[in-house]
Amino acid sequence: MNAKMEAARKAVEYVEDGMVLGLGSGSTINILLEKLGDRVQEGLNIKGVSSSVKTEKLARGHGIEVTDFSQVSRLDLAIDGADEVDPNFQLLKGGGGSLLREKIVDVAADQFIVVADESKQVEQLGAFPLPVEVVPFGWEQTQARIEAFGCEAVLRDSGGKPFVTDNGLYILDCHFGKIDRPEWLHNQLKSLVGVVETGLFLDMTDLVIVGRDDGADVLDKHS
Numbered sequence: 579m580n581a582k583m584e585a586a587r588k589a590v591e592y593v594e595d596g597m598v599l600g601l602g603s604g605s606t607i608n609i610l611l612e613k614l615g616d617r618v619q620e621g622l623n624i625k626g627v628s629s630s631v632k633t634e635k636l637a638r639g640h641g642i643e644v645t646d647f648s649q650v651s652r653l654d655l656a657i658d659g660a661d662e663v664d665p666n667f668q669l670l671k672g673g674g675g676s677l678l679r680e681k682i683v684d685v686a687a688d689q690f691i692v693v694a695d696e697s698k699q700v701e702q703l704g705a706f707p708l709p710v711e712v713v714p715f716g717w718e719q720t721q722a723r724i725e726a727f728g729c730e731a732v733l734r735d736s737g738g739k740p741f742v743t744d745n746g747l748y749i750l751d752c753h754f755g756k757i758d759r760p761e762w763l764h765n766q767l768k769s770l771v772g773v774v775e776t777g778l779f780l781d782m783t784d785l786v787i788v789g790r791d792d793g794a795d796v797l798d799k800h801s
């Protein structure tokens with residue numbers, strides 16, 4: 579947990595007065611919201627667009643103003659977590675089930691910073707099951723089409739019922755083991771009827787903050 583804390587602490591340093599922020603989701607972001615709330619108490623003037631209902635509630639609880647996406651024309655900075663980060667800064671996300679809104683928020687920002695603990699650094703994406711958000715109607719058909727790409731696609735469960743995202747959709751967790759060609763796979767899956775979004779966040783970030791127990795490393799793709 580300290581590694582997540584260190585990553586969050588470092589990321590907050592990138593937030594400047596007057597910024598409109600994209601707020602990601604997950605346990606690292608929950609810590610970030612706490613730290614951001616402390617800075618707001620000290621007088622920092624920011625507002626955020628949230629990538630999930632949970633983040634929105636937590637942000638408001640920490641005194642952070644959350645605005646509707648339709649009320650802002652751009653985001654200065656998005657900060658979000660990840661389930662896997664590869665050496666090319668490609669990401670696998672969606673473990674918390676917020677991937678579609680996260681991608682909409684993260685892609686809209688001038689800068690997108692990823693916060694992760696060092697366990698998220700991998701040589702190749704795919705050991706973590708790839709979340710794919712799908713339309714509930716006919717999901718078994720979509721599942722079969724996805725499985726034709728060589729994975730087991732497991733319907734995410736929540737207390738014996740399908741997990742339902744903030745968008746009213748289902749998630750299939752796709753066990754690929756390893757993903758050799760992330761861009762190709764993303765494009766193939768996106769072209770399937772019934773698939774709304776995949777958890778592959780490709781070429782979206784240049785900066786990853788990796789938390790360790792005793793500090794954080796800032797990885798910049800261009801240095």
Ligand SMILES: O=C(CO)[C@H](O)[C@H](O)COP(=O)(O)O
Pocket residue numbers: 602603604605606607658659660661671672673674675676677680
């Ligand atoms: O993609 C996500 C949610 O959909 C999260 O950002 C990802 O699962 C990382 O979560 P955590 O910070 O709890 O490890």
